[in-house]
Amino acid sequence: MAHWLVKSEPAKYSFEDLQRDGRTVWDGVRNNAAALHLKAMKVGDEVLYYHSQEGLAVVGIAGVVKEAFLDPSDPAGRFVAVELAAVKPLPRPVTLAEMKANPGLASLEMIRQGRLSVSPVRAAEWAAILKMGEG
DNA sequence: GCCAACGTTGGC
DNA sequence: GCCAACGTTGGC
Numbered sequence: 231m232a233h234w235l236v237k238s239e240p241a242k243y244s245f246e247d248l249q250r251d252g253r254t255v256w257d258g259v260r261n262n263a264a265a266l267h268l269k270a271m272k273v274g275d276e277v278l279y280y281h282s283q284e285g286l287a288v289v290g291i292a293g294v295v296k297e298a299f300l301d302p303s304d305p306a307g308r309f310v311a312v313e314l315a316a317v318k319p320l321p322r323p324v325t326l327a328e329m330k331a332n333p334g335l336a337s338l339e340m341i342r343q344g345r346l347s348v349s350p351v352r353a354a355e356w357a358a359i360l361k362m363g364e365g
Numbered sequence: 366g367c368c369a370a371c372g373t374t375g376g377c
Numbered sequence: 378g379c380c381a382a383c384g385t386t387g388g389c
Contacts, residue, residue, distance in 0.1 A: 237386095237387085239387090260385095261371095261372075261385095261386095262372080263372090282386085282387060282388085283386090283387065283388085286387090286388075326388080343370085343371085344369090344370070344371095344386080344387065344388070345369095345370065345371060345372085345385080345386050345387065346371095346386095347386085366389105367388105367389085368387105368388095368389090369386105369387095369388090369389105370385100370386085370387095370388105371384105371385090371386090372383105372384090372385085372386100373382105373383085373384080373385100374381100374382085374383075374384095375380100375381095375382090375383100376379105376380095376381090376382100377378105377379090377380095377381105
């Protein structure tokens with residue numbers, strides 16, 4: 231099972247919104263690198279949910295419930311979407327500053343390439359972030 | 366609000 | 378096919 235991180239501006243769609251909705255279509259990705267990661271997602275993969283612009287922290291865990299399909303919001307039919315479901319909030323948000331300060335996360339893809347909206351997370355990185363998010 | 370990073374577009 | 382110009386994202 232693979233692990234991922236997705237970014238969302240909470241003003242547009244927050245983790246609380248995902249919890250309320252239960253699941254959602256993760257569409258609107260218009261970046262080839264991010265789209266490749268979407269295509270690689272499998273049902274059951276787990277996803278860190280990061281709030282960009284406001285919050286700047288990983289706030290919860292989501293799960294992949296539907297694998298890549300053509301993004302209905304892309305008229306050109308070039309990009310794909312998946313469906314994500316809320317799993318649980320982290321007991322404590324893990325901020326970007328904390329992640330940057332952790333040497334074990336130096337190679338985290340979302341730190342190395344800040345603009346990437348969907349990125350892979352290695353098993354050790356996943357474990358480290360969850361540990362930081364314990365109460 | 367500014368700026369860095371990076372992807373995309375378009376002229377040649 | 379190269380590369381400058383431009384647009385977007387996202388942290389600060």
